Amino acid sequence: MTDAAELRRRAQEFLAAHPPATTDRLDFLRARFDAGLAWVHFPEGLGGLGAPRTLQAVVDAELEAAGAPDNDPRRIGIGLGMAAPTILHYGTEEQKRTYLRPLWTGEEVWCQLFSEPGAGSDLAALGTRAVREGDDWVVNGQKVWTSSAHVARWAILIARTDPDVPKHRGITYFLCDMTDPGVEVRPLRQITGEAEFNEVFLTDVRIPDSRRLGDVGDGWRVAQTTLNNERVAIGGMRLPREGGMIGPIARAWRDRPELRTHDLHQRLLKVWVDAEVARLAGERLRQQLAAGHPGPEGAGMKLGFARLAQEISGLEVELRGEEGLLYDDWTMRRPELVDFTGRDAGYRYLRAKGNSIEGGTSEVLLNIVAERVLGLPAEPRTDKDVAWKDLAR
DSSP: OOOOOHHHHHHHHHHHOOOOTTSOOOHHHHHHHHHSSTTTTTTTTBBOSSSOGHHHHHHHHHHHHHTOOOOTTTTTHIIIIIIIHHHHHHOOOHHHHHHHHHHHHHOOOOOEEOOOOOTOOOOGGGEEEEEEEEEEEEEEEOOOOOOOTTTEEEEEEESSSOSSGGGGEEEEEEEETSSTTTHHHHEEETSSSSSEEEEEEEEEEEEEEEEEESTBBBBBHHHHHHHHHHHHHHHHHHOOOOOTTTTHHHHHHHHOOOOOOHHHHHHHHHHHHHHHHHHHHHHHEEEEEEESOTTTTTHHHHHHHHHHHHHHHHHHHHHEEEEEEEOSSSOOOSSSSSSSSSSSSSHHHHHHGGGGTSOOOOHHHHHHHIIIIIIOOOOOOTTTTTTTGGSSS
């Protein structure tokens, strides 16, 4: 059994053999993966050592103290937080060995082709079609709100392969090469002025059956692994005290006493406590993850994150008064990542509006918490046993 002392020793030996100051960054990351120090809870040969997930912090601390480069996790968050655990759980051995290493090192960025303009919050109603032709699947359809599609090499994709069965049972999960013919990415300019989201059009895109993840028609079950991990990645990220959105407003309160009022003080105290409760709840959730795969509890964390981000950013704009109405730059850009804390209060306020939509709308997540966490009666569903092709659209 690998323990903390053993992992610390392995990390120190690795650093001695690959000094960060003199080793090329990509070579360092590749070697770290091969040494099993990328994500220690993954199997040996796939970036891990089969150790408890909680021991990753031991490795990270040793490498950080030595000035080692990281893999820029914010830029490749979809790959790390969603694609990797799904590939690990459902992928073939060949798929795992092909995709996980360049995913972790950041050589290949991933995006998520799930949402569709015609399905709204009802993901299972998606209409993108995949039709089998020999050893390939031919895919046609449109996806929307796709973060990082403009820089991604790979995508996790769900498409309808059988329209003659109820909507949840006719979906299959694929790994799509974003450089293939027929894949077109168009920017979606947002309220922030940027286009970090995209719409993606798929026209006669051929995907080999070898890039199917899981069984034909079992895509909804595979997608649940992705979605559960996505909600944990969004709502359960590890933060220090006053990390994240609460940090800028707490600093502004301390540094700008002329902005303070009694009412703002009371409201700031409330959101500060809420942010700290959410942070500690995230720590507990990560401890639960050490014992297995994420469950529906991640929906509650993501719900809380969206509510808090919007409440805190609104309060910050109000605290700053006229200054809070200023905006730094409306230039149309296509950024590679979202930088909440590196921009001004106006950006945080506008960007936080998307938090209650991305990763599952708050309304859908409330249903998940009610039914799967609290055990409340499910909402009536008239389309449960109706073939997808017969649904009203």
